[in-house]
Amino acid sequence: MFWRRTVPKFIDAFLDAFSKRLCYGCSKKYTEGYYCDFCLEGLKFTWTKEGMSRKYLDFDYIELAQILELDLPLYPKIFSTTKYNDMTKALIRDFKYRKPHLAEFWAKWLYDYWTKHADWILSELKWEQLDKSQHQVVGKVDIYISPVPMHAKKEARREYNQAKLLAEDFANCFEASQHYLMQTKHGLQLLELNSVSLMPAMFERVKETPSLFNKSKFERLEILDGAFALKHDLNLNPENQAVVLLLDDISTTGATFLELFKLMNLDAEIVFLSLCS
Numbered sequence: 001m002f003w004r005r006t007v008p009k010f011i012d013a014f015l016d017a018f019s020k021r022l023c024y025g026c027s028k029k030y031t032e033g034y035y036c037d038f039c040l041e042g043l044k045f046t047w048t049k050e051g052m053s054r055k056y057l058d059f060d061y062i063e064l065a066q067i068l069e070l071d072l073p074l075y076p077k078i079f080s081t082t083k084y085n086d087m088t089k090a091l092i093r094d095f096k097y098r099k100p101h102l103a104e105f106w107a108k109w110l111y112d113y114w115t116k117h118a119d120w121i122l123s124e125l126k127w128e129q130l131d132k133s134q135h136q137v138v139g140k141v142d143i144y145i146s147p148v149p150m151h152a153k154k155e156a157r158r159e160y161n162q163a164k165l166l167a168e169d170f171a172n173c174f175e176a177s178q179h180y181l182m183q184t185k186h187g188l189q190l191l192e193l194n195s196v197s198l199m200p201a202m203f204e205r206v207k208e209t210p211s212l213f214n215k216s217k218f219e220r221l222e223i224l225d226g227a228f229a230l231k232h233d234l235n236l237n238p239e240n241q242a243v244v245l246l247l248d249d250i251s252t253t254g255a256t257f258l259e260l261f262k263l264m265n266l267d268a269e270i271v272f273l274s275l276c277s
């Protein structure tokens, strides 16, 4: 694994020296990063106010909760950085199956998305209402980062779990000076980031399941039933607000996230972040 993450970086540095590095996305254009501006623009179109449509950023959790017969006191917040299409599918498959060193790029990508939209995600406010200058810092937030787990046998075969690499690199991106305007039980409050904890083994995938590709929402829920176990529950500081960020590369129906949500401590704010949906 070490070599699979480091050798490509040496090769890229070598190609850079001769200005020969080609975009990982379209293989056509010369680029200094992993992807050319054209490919990045295609990915980023959902990041604007106009492009942000809750239609595909959020899942129909009410419908899913009814199917699962869950009486949810809260509902999972599920957000994605970009839309699932032929291009994003190809880029993410490249990372998922062949190029673990791209975790660095996707983690930074996800972190940029998070810092840009965290207030909105955490409080579900309208964009216009986000004015932090009108609020004083009144408390602290502890963030816990967990990947969606892969079954141990599958991880051994594949050599890596892309969600785990993503979570590791994403946790490393955090800087201390973040503030979030959050909806808390005391109303809207501006909170300061207190700690970031990486929880790589919070869950275990205890059931090896067949591929969910081309399966309907109902089939997925049936297949995933009992597939996960909570291994390390959160040790929450009651003085602070807690936010759990659960990461995956692709989410389609939200069935995996809902299955994990059923196992979680609901004293924390739970947010599911995927690269693509």
Ligand SMILES: [Zn+2]
Pocket (backbone or CB within 6 Å): 023, 024, 025, 026, 027, 028, 029, 035, 036, 037, 038, 039
């Ligand atoms: Zn390109």
